Amino acid sequence: MTLRILHLLNHTRRSNGHVHAAVDLACEQRRTGHDVMIASAGGDFDDLLTTTGVETALIDHTRKPRVLFDAVRALRRVVRTWRPDVVHAHMMTSAVLAWPVCRHAEIPLITTVHNGFEKSAILMGLGTRVIAVSAAVGVSMRARGVPARKLDVVLNGTIGSARFRNRDNRKAALTSPTIVFVGGLHPRKGLPDLMHGFAMAHARFPNSRLCVVGEGPHGKLYRQMAADLACADAVTFAGSQVDPYRWMLGADIFVLPSLADPAPLVLPEAREAGCAVIATRVDGIPELLEDGKAGILVPKSDPAAICAALCKLLEDPDTLADWRANSQIGIDRLRIDRVAKETLAVYAKGLESKARVAAVAGQEQ
Template identity: 60%
Template sequence: MRILHILNHTRRLNGHVHAAVDLACAQVRLGHQVYVASEGGDFDALLQANGIQTLLISHKRKAPSLIKALLALSSYIKKFNIDIVHAHMMTSAVIAFPICKLRRIPLITTVHNEFEKSATLMGLGTRVIAVSDVVGASMRRRGVAPSKLKVVLNGTIGSSRAEGRSEEPKVLRSPSILFVGGLHPRKGVPDLFNAFETVHRSFSSAHLYIVGDGPFREEYKKAAATLQSASAITFVGSTRDPYPYMLGADIFVLPSHADPAPLVLSEAREAGCAIVGSSVDGIPQLLEHGEAGLLVPPNDPDALAETLSHLLESPDRIADWRRKSQLRIERLMIERVAKETLEVYHSAIPRAKAVALAT
């Protein structure tokens, strides 16, 4: 099958980029011809190393740029005889929709950021993939027909991005609590600061590590500096690979207010962390609804502090939740994601063509 993924860019900054890159590389390993059209970025070299041709399509939301994007996409589809177009963001879907209609090619859309109002436009797809059950339910409420909506739970274990990464744990001050993610309000970092302030009063040896960057980094650093626990909080900043920090951490925390299906939980579970996550969006599903990680209400620093304290009271509890993180972890393999996505593709292709592709 000849597959064209279209997304706004291939920079490391966004989770949807990681998911699209992981999927594209996994599809190549399954024997398919894959192309990625975007404005380019950090992952282009990795894509090319995996036999994926990268193509240029502007995603600027201005009429002249959109017209050029439409013409470019039409040209690529014709030149490479594309069977499936897979759009990963709203602008990508809007660009792809008329060309796919004109050329009678199925358009698959993946809803990565369901919390955005524009996610409704992902319903333009012939098939719409939701990255978790909660996202699927939300898209049904937005009017996407159940007949064309499929849930393919995010997973990233075994991805090409992980090849050659360091397996050496970072040496962290123990007991260590780790957050990895973008520094903006949706991730609930201020809640974590407030919870850690409470925790630190009883567990003065605990240390909090913040890995990641974002528009609120300086604001969060100033807020942390006012806390009595300030000396026990380390801002690591952005890193190419946070996995060694996960390997070295005792507890991984994701206190998000909204998070459709964060890939970082796959990585934290793979690293064997004891995990605490907020019970919002796709987080419970990725944590086996509390069997593979502890769940706390979002926007509730007191509940988060209580759960962290419960773990820190006993190293045996942390060890127990480390073991529990491995429960049914095979569900988070990228190969499973790729195979389920291909099933969605086949369901969207006219029967005669599907038979031809299978033979």
């Protein structure tokens, strides 16, 4: 059955992982024959959406009373004229805007919880169905009061998405062995733990290098921390990149030292690039690494553990090669087509709920 699917999110800028996940899903749904629209304040991905046949509508999500009032009215117009079968909200503001509109129009509201650690994530429970991007997020949402009967887990996956169709697959010119980090430069990503762990490993393997790809509010502080290390000359900051995949292709080891991370999209990319992966055992990370089969899991906030894992890979080329091969274990389940199929199954549950409500209402008349 062909569905009309309206995705709602704050914007379509590259700076947000929620946006990447929503854009990937929308483009894949359109590729498989569904009618799809994204309503947002617009951004970097609008040209891609147009090229792939995803319609767009502009709705400002700025958190100001007058703007939000106008946003509800604009969303009502879109729903009335475009007539979606389901509305899928990916951010808290989007869910709050969509809830009264969907109730009035008797349309299922699907919400996706991308960051379960945020206090406002509880508002995603407004959905008819609530998608958690990992089992860990599902556990967190149940603990916060979202009924298990309305929760579904759809693990993040990006491989094969429209965003990557014309990507540059030339390897970045990195000296082997290079360890790469890709992520925002803010405390949740745990970069200081990696830098200190790398410094300890570098004392044993002085030819190793660390490349940091990304920007963020703590960029200046982290650059100064790196400059103060004994191995400062071995640490490079590459800044923000439109597509950091080239750096993963050129690296030997990818490290994600997050303190909290529901289901980071960067891990499927690092695995697709064939890196040996080291990451912290937090939130949805073990699920994305086949519970340690496809990558080495270490405790969070533990530079010594990161050092030990790095040394294990750096001291033995065969071990490094084995873990690069291990990154491919079960990788097909991280494809966007699987995510789209499982999401459609969630929509079906939402539409069943709508039908049941209509049936009960008909009996009561």
